[in-house]
Amino acid sequence: MKTPEEYVESLRRLNPIVYMKGKLVGSVPDEPLLKPGINAISLTYEYGLKPEYRDIMHATSHISGREVSRLLHINTNTDDLLKKLEMTRLLCRTAGCAQRYLTHDALNALYEVTHRTDEEINAEYHQRLLDYLQYLQNEDLTTSVAMTDAKGNRSKRPHEQQDPDLYLRIVERKRDGIVVRGNKAIVTGAPYTHEIIVLPTRSMTEDDKDYAVSFAVPIDADGVEMVSRQAGRPDDSSAELSSRYGQATALILFDDVFVPWERVFLAGEWQFAGALTESFAIHHRLSCIGARAGLGDMLIGASACMAECNGLDPKNVGHIRDKISELIKFVESFYACGVTSSVFGKETPAGNFRPDPVYANIGKLLQGLHIYDMFKISHEVSGGILVTSPYPEDMEVPDVKEKLSRYLKGREDIPADHRLKIARLLEDITASYQGGWYSMISIHGGGSPEAGRIEIMRKYDLEERKSLVERITGIKKEE
Ligand SMILES: Cc1cc2nc3c(=O)[nH]c(=O)nc-3n(C[C@H](O)[C@H](O)[C@H](O)COP(=O)(O)OP(=O)(O)OC[C@H]3O[C@@H](n4cnc5c(N)ncnc54)[C@H](O)[C@@H]3O)c2cc1C
Structure with a gap:
């Protein structure tokens, strides 16, 4: 499992496009306005190495049988649910909001629903998810989870919006993957995670099928841009907690982003979006x-x-x-x-x-x-x-x-x-x-x-x- 230092170093190998306060962020791990957010995620890696928290911070992967971070674990019994709850409280009583549990929640939802999709329509989504899960567990990665779309006029469905890109959608299906366009409006921690998991934000009708989409991409995938807010109050000496620990949120823009099929977990099967x-x-x-x-x-x-x-x-x-x-x-x-x-x-x-x-x-x-x-x-x-x-x-x-x-x-x-x-x-x-x-x-x-x-x-x-x-x-x- 990664140390906090290795997590920060791993961010250096990524080059996301992040705008903040009118400027392009040169290096995410060196950006003072994002430091409290990086510290909060670092805490999840730090606690993962503490022997006294091992039982709560670790779990045995049901795929590989290896010990992995509980934040990347699929719940195999009710005790796992309880430990996830306790782990979240433990992390947040120090960091305020430890953010990384979003990954756990998205993986568990995808685990359940890709299985159901494959059972009902004979697709291959579940195996793809398992491969992705194993990749995340092996590398001990952190993902942001992008569900909330801009949504435009709240009284209208995705396909009824005047601007068709107010909900993220598939604009092209290719032999080797899909091309997506639109945005996800509020995404916690996005600039300092490794990957973005995208989920649909609501149930869909058949007319909304291009909006029924789920996938994962690295945060520096071609065509991905973020407009972020600062994490916490890094420049305020009287900020007793949030000068150390905070949370950024970002609006993520997807400008015709290509996603290979191996990272696509839903593509048009509108019945499963809800x-x-x-x-x-x-x-x-x-x-x-x-x-x-x-x-x-x-x-x-x-x-x-x-x-x-x-x-x-x-x-x-x-x-x-x-x-x-x-x-x-x-x-x-x-x-x-x-x-x-x-x-x-x-x-x-x-x-x-x-x-x-x-x-x-x-x-x-x-x-x-x-x-x-x-x-x-x-x-x-x-x-x-x-x-x-x-x-x-x-x-x-x-x-x-x-x-x-x-x-x-x-x-x-x-x-x-x-x-x-x-x-x-x-x-x-x-x-x-x-x-x-x-x-x-x-x-x-x-x-x-x-x-x-x-x-x-x-x-x-x-x-x-x-x-x-x-x-x-x-x-x-x-x-
Ligand atoms: C600090 C913060 C961090 C967040 N992090 C994430 C994240 O990491 N990933 C992510 O995906 N999301 C994230 N969210 C988004 C969060 O899930 C949404 O804010 C929430 O779901 C509400 O959506 P909204 O903000 O678009 O508000 P709206 O949905 O616009 O709600 C505003 C009001 O309108 C009402 N309303 C909305 N639609 C209808 C309708 N059709 N009919 C009647 N009433 C309606 C609602 O009940 C509410 O009272 C975050 C939000 C915050 C504040």
């Missing part, structure tokens, strides 16, 4: 739960520390205790949905395991909707210092430092500097640009709340509950 979208969403919603539980761990810890710095014991001052227990309730209840979703996971006909969809969707919905309540609690508990603490540089000015240390102290035995560091961490993750980012990734990352509600209603056994009431009351449904 299944692929749905399967990815279920796996990814479990990841979202683990990731936000990791962020929740930081929020809970920092809010309790902040109260202590202010001289208020979080276990004994009534209203602080109430608020922090409420925060714990939010985090652990959506995490519990993730645990339940893993334990109740089911084997697919392809032989891999997928999380229980109802609990995965409820957990994702809870974390998305309650992120604002969670931030509110940390704001209320902390006081105004959360957004008004002096810059770290001001604490270095000899004359000022002494006065600031005196006046910004809370509890007598806790140095002002500690109080300010906690305040800056909370500002960073709840009230800065990065804080806004965390609310947005919580609410929309992995699908909008409405998408979750629709899935809950689709998968929940409402009929069984209705017949329960019929049994209890003796009311009979008319035939």
Whole structure:
């Protein structure tokens, strides 16, 4: 498996076209604005080498029998689902958002749906996926996952859009592959991954068949360009977490990109686009739960520390205790949905395991909707210092430092500097640009709340509950 250094070196062998703030990025691994994102992915490689995390970070490949990164593993039982959830929380409680679990989610969805496609229409997609999976596992690579298209007018299907390229589509079928054109609008981590896995963003009709496409390409494939945003807040000395760890997103443009057949996993079979979208969403919603539980761990810890710095014991001052227990309730209840979703996971006909969809969707919905309540609690508990603490540089000015240390102290035995560091961490993750980012990734990352509600209603056994009431009351449904 790769070391963090080998991961960064491997990025040097790629030459993606990445624009950021009006400039072409010369070298992704040397670009300061992307550094926090590269650090977050590096952490997944670093933890992979730690003996104490081996059980959680590694798995045995069911293809080769070798030990591989769990981030590239196909779930072979419910314990794998649970460990994926725990791994995501572990990584995200340090890195905020470790991004690489997207690869795991896409591979598991493709594993299930390529198998189904081959069974139903006698195609060769599953074997291609297995070959690709083995390549990723052998090289210990990271992929971004590009599902969300620009989508244009939301009330129209892909083929109804005025501009036919608003959803990524196949423009040519050749003997040796396909040519694709269009875009994927929001892709986490894309500039500093090795490959892009493309998935369809919704179910399709026969008229949309050219949009029912899934494949993988290297990030520097001919015709691929990205317009990226920076990862975290690399240039801000008061960004306690996000100057070290952050996440870039990119819009990816595909300008007549050739994809050889060996990397194509769906090409026009519109009946399977919805299944692929749905399967990815279920796996990814479990990841979202683990990731936000990791962020929740930081929020809970920092809010309790902040109260202590202010001289208020979080276990004994009534209203602080109430608020922090409420925060714990939010985090652990959506995490519990993730645990339940893993334990109740089911084997697919392809032989891999997928999380229980109802609990995965409820957990994702809870974390998305309650992120604002969670931030509110940390704001209320902390006081105004959360957004008004002096810059770290001001604490270095000899004359000022002494006065600031005196006046910004809370509890007598806790140095002002500690109080300010906690305040800056909370500002960073709840009230800065990065804080806004965390609310947005919580609410929309992995699908909008409405998408979750629709899935809950689709998968929940409402009929069984209705017949329960019929049994209890003796009311009979008319035939
Ligand atoms: C920080 C971040 C990182 C992300 N990373 C990735 C990534 O790595 N890969 C990836 O593929 N995606 C990624 N996403 C995209 C994410 O999956 C989408 O944001 C999400 O699915 C919502 O899609 P949208 O942003 O286009 O919003 P929209 O779909 O436009 O939703 C906006 C609103 O319109 C409503 N709406 C939309 N369509 C309809 C309709 N037909 N009828 C009625 N109401 C409708 C929605 O319910 C919602 O309320 C990321 C998003 C964020 C914020």
